Amino acid sequence: MNDLLPTHLDIEQAAKAVYAAMPATPQYSWPLLNVALGTEAWVKHENHTPTGAFKIRGGLVYLQTLAQLPQARRVRGVISATRGNHGQSVGFAARRYGIAATIVVPEGNSKEKNAAMQALGVELIEHGKEFQESREHAAMLAERDALHMIPSFHRDLVAGVSTYWMELLRAQPDLDVLFVPIGQGSGICAAAAARRALNVRTRVIGVVSAHAQAYKLSFESRSKIESPVSTLIADGMACRVPDDASLAVILDQVDEVIAVSDNEVADAMKLYFTATHNVAEGAGAAALAAAMQIRHRLQGQRIGLTLSGGNVDHDMFAQILCRPDAEEQQQQALADNRRVA
CATH class of the missing domain: 3.40.50.1100 (Rossmann fold)
Incomplete structure (x- = not known):
C-alpha cells in the first residue's frame, strides 16, 4: 500500500x-x-x-497541485460529483486558487449544501438519482468540455x-x-x-x-x-x-x-x-x-x-x-x- x-x-x-x-x-x-x-x-x-x-483539507492540497502546474499544462476548469462536503471543499479551494469549478449532485440533493456550494462560486448541475449516476455524468462532462475530473479518492486528497x-x-x-x-x-x-x-x-x-x-x-x-x-x-x-x-x-x-x-x-x-x-x-x-x-x-x-x-x-x-x-x-x-x- x-x-x-x-x-x-x-x-x-x-x-x-x-x-x-x-x-x-x-x-x-x-x-x-x-x-x-x-x-x-x-x-x-x-x-x-x-x-x-473534513473534506476541505484534501481539496486544498489537490487544487494547490493543479494551480502550481506550468502554464502549458494548466486546466481550464475542474469538475467533480458529490453529495455536498466534497463539493464545498472543491469550491473553497478552487476559489482560493482562481480555478473554475463545476459540481454535479444527485437530484433532490440537500438544498442547504447546494446553496453553500453555489455561494463558493461553483457551477452546480443536478443529475441522477444517486451519487454513482452523478459521478458518471461528471465524467462525461469532463470528457466533453475538456475539464479536469477530480476523483473522490486520490493520494493528494488523502494527504490533506x-x-x-x-x-x-x-x-x-x-x-x-x-x-x-x-x-x-x-x-x-x-x-x-x-x-x-x-x-x-x-x-x-x-x-x-x-x-x-x-x-x-x-x-x-x-x-x-x-x-x-x-x-x-x-x-x-x-x-x-x-x-x-x-x-x-x-x-x-x-x-x-x-x-x-x-x-x-x-x-x-x-x-x-x-x-x-x-x-x-x-x-x-x-x-x-x-x-x-x-x-x-x-x-x-x-x-x-x-x-x-x-x-x-x-x-x-x-x-x-x-x-x-x-x-x-x-x-x-x-x-x-x-x-x-
Whole structure:
C-alpha cells in the first residue's frame, strides 16, 4: 500500500497548504459523552472547519497541485460529483486558487449544501438519482468540455485529510481505537496513513450505513461488491460502488467495519447536540453511532471519534432533535406492549 498511502513527508507538505488556509481543529473529551459510552472518548471536531467538514483539507492540497502546474499544462476548469462536503471543499479551494469549478449532485440533493456550494462560486448541475449516476455524468462532462475530473479518492486528497488525524494522534497518542465513517474512503485511508506515519498501534474501525453496505460487504468478502443505497440520513456514506484504490487500502489496513442504521445515526446526532451542543450531520455522527452500538466492548479503552461534518439541513435536524431518545423509545414500546397484552 506504499504507493497508495501518503508518507509522513507527504502529510507534512500537505499540512503547509492546509494551514495556510485554516487553523487546526480542536479535540475534546466531553463528560456527558463519556458517561453515555462508559469510557473516555476524544472527539475530533472537523465540523469546525471553514466548510463545516473534513473534506476541505484534501481539496486544498489537490487544487494547490493543479494551480502550481506550468502554464502549458494548466486546466481550464475542474469538475467533480458529490453529495455536498466534497463539493464545498472543491469550491473553497478552487476559489482560493482562481480555478473554475463545476459540481454535479444527485437530484433532490440537500438544498442547504447546494446553496453553500453555489455561494463558493461553483457551477452546480443536478443529475441522477444517486451519487454513482452523478459521478458518471461528471465524467462525461469532463470528457466533453475538456475539464479536469477530480476523483473522490486520490493520494493528494488523502494527504490533506491525514493532517487532521495527525493532529488528533499527536494530541492523544495512546488512543486504543479510532472510529471512522466510510464514504468513498479518503477519511479512513487518511487515518491509516497517519497511524503509520506516527507509528502508533491504534486500531481503526470503519463505519458504513446499514443502508449502504458496499464497503462492509467488500471488506468481509475481500473483494469488490456493489450494494444498493437507501439511507435517508447519512448521505455522506451513500456509496453504491466502492472505489478500487480506497478498497485496497481498507482491506490491507482496517481492523473492522461496522454498519449503523439510520435510527442509530439519528440517536447519535441528538446525543452530540444534547451532550456537547455541536451539530452533526448523518455521516458526521456515524462514528459515535458505531461506538454506542459496541460500547460494551469498549470499557476501559480510550477511543477517538471524528465528528466529520455538521452540514445537515435544518428541517431534518429539527425532526431529529424532537424524536424520543433511544431509552424513551424502549419505554414507549414496553408501554405499548403492555396495553396490547
